[in-house]
Amino acid sequence: MDLLDHVAAQIKDLRINYNSGEGLSQEALAKQLKVAPNTISRWETGMYRPGLADLERLARFFGVSMMTFLPSEMGVGDNENLVALLRTARQLHPADLEELRKYAEFRKARSIFKGKSRPKPGRKGSRHK
Amino acid sequence: MNVQDYYEDLKRLARQVRAKYGLVTPRVLPSDLRRIYFSNGIEIDIWPYRLRNLRGAFICDKLGTTVMLAGGLPQDPLVFTMAHELKHFFRDRDLGLSYCDQSNMNRTLEIGAEVFASELLFPDRDFVMHMERMGVRRNQCLPNTLVQLKHWTRTTLSYAGLAIKAERLRFAPPGSLTKVKTWRKLEAAYGLRV
Numbered sequence: 001m002d003l004l005d006h007v008a009a010q011i012k013d014l015r016i017n018y019n020s021g022e023g024l025s026q027e028a029l030a031k032q033l034k035v036a037p038n039t040i041s042r043w044e045t046g047m048y049r050p051g052l053a054d055l056e057r058l059a060r061f062f063g064v065s066m067m068t069f070l071p072s073e074m075g076v077g078d079n080e081n082l083v084a085l086l087r088t089a090r091q092l093h094p095a096d097l098e099e100l101r102k103y104a105e106f107r108k109a110r111s112i113f114k115g116k117s118r119p120k121p122g123r124k125g126s127r128h129k
Numbered sequence: 130m131n132v133q134d135y136y137e138d139l140k141r142l143a144r145q146v147r148a149k150y151g152l153v154t155p156r157v158l159p160s161d162l163r164r165i166y167f168s169n170g171i172e173i174d175i176w177p178y179r180l181r182n183l184r185g186a187f188i189c190d191k192l193g194t195t196v197m198l199a200g201g202l203p204q205d206p207l208v209f210t211m212a213h214e215l216k217h218f219f220r221d222r223d224l225g226l227s228y229c230d231q232s233n234m235n236r237t238l239e240i241g242a243e244v245f246a247s248e249l250l251f252p253d254r255d256f257v258m259h260m261e262r263m264g265v266r267r268n269q270c271l272p273n274t275l276v277q278l279k280h281w282t283r284t285t286l287s288y289a290g291l292a293i294k295a296e297r298l299r300f301a302p303p304g305s306l307t308k309v310k311t312w313r314k315l316e317a318a319y320g321l322r323v
Binding site: 107 | 178179181183
């Protein structure tokens with residue numbers, strides 16, 4: 001399973017298992033995230049890759065780390081650098097420290113996602129040669 | 130190097146940066162600083178989520194050099210924070226992470242970043258020159274003087290920054306300006322927008 005398929009599967013999994021297995025419809029999730037209803041479907045089928053800001057919002061909505069969307073072999077468990085980095089910031093307000101941790105994860109996700117987008121449907125052959 | 134020498138060195142660096150990037154007035158805009166960031170390969174992330182005291186953070190590691198800035202900062206605090214984080218880029222890159230909030234303002238590195246930012250936005254020499262032009266002598270600078278100065282120069286250094294500078298350069302007795310909290314009212318009284 002490649003990275004984008006993994007992201008798609010994770011989104012679907014989180015949505016279906018939302019609220020202790022009660023689940024959430026794609027429309028309801030779309031409403032929460034203020035995106036078009038078919039966007040969720042396209043994320044879940046891997047047709048579109050959600051942007052990093054979308055992933056951050058999804059992570060916040062489901063109350064999970066942004067690293068949830070990344071396969072473990074891509075360094076989800078490798079948080080040594082992150083811990084070392086944040087050790088210096090212990091005197092921050094806990095809420096700010098949490099945001100700094102999320103920002104550090106955001107950076108990591110960005111570095112992994114760089115250049116991993118899929119061509120958007122409907123644009124095939126439209127590139128100038 | 131003692132602490133005073135360290136701060137003087139940072140001021141020198143700030144003046145060099147101003148000269149290199151053609152900053153010639155005390156009105157330094159976010160676009161000016163973005164240009165400096167861009168030319169040094171520093172990525173800016175505006176963080177749209179709520180932060181308590183944190184205004185900015187600088188991270189330099191194997192993933193790159195990035196500065197996180199609190200979203201929604203007004204222009205003056207934004208410019209100051211960007212200038213502050215720029216000091217960490219020039220001098221503290223090996224630390225990995227630096228952040229700017231209210232809790233760590235006593236550390237020498239952080240005070241140094243404030244000194245650097247203040248000099249980058251409004252060099253002491255220019256400040257003294259403007260004060261002399263306005264006929265302000267030692268210990269005679271009043272809150273209204275700073276309102277007038279900010280209005281004339283359109284500087285993006287905040288009132289808090291101007292007050293610290295005026296006291297440090299002995300244009301005002303210690304505490305006479307830095308304790309003022311009513312800058313907006315003074316602006317209104319001066320006939321400026323509130």
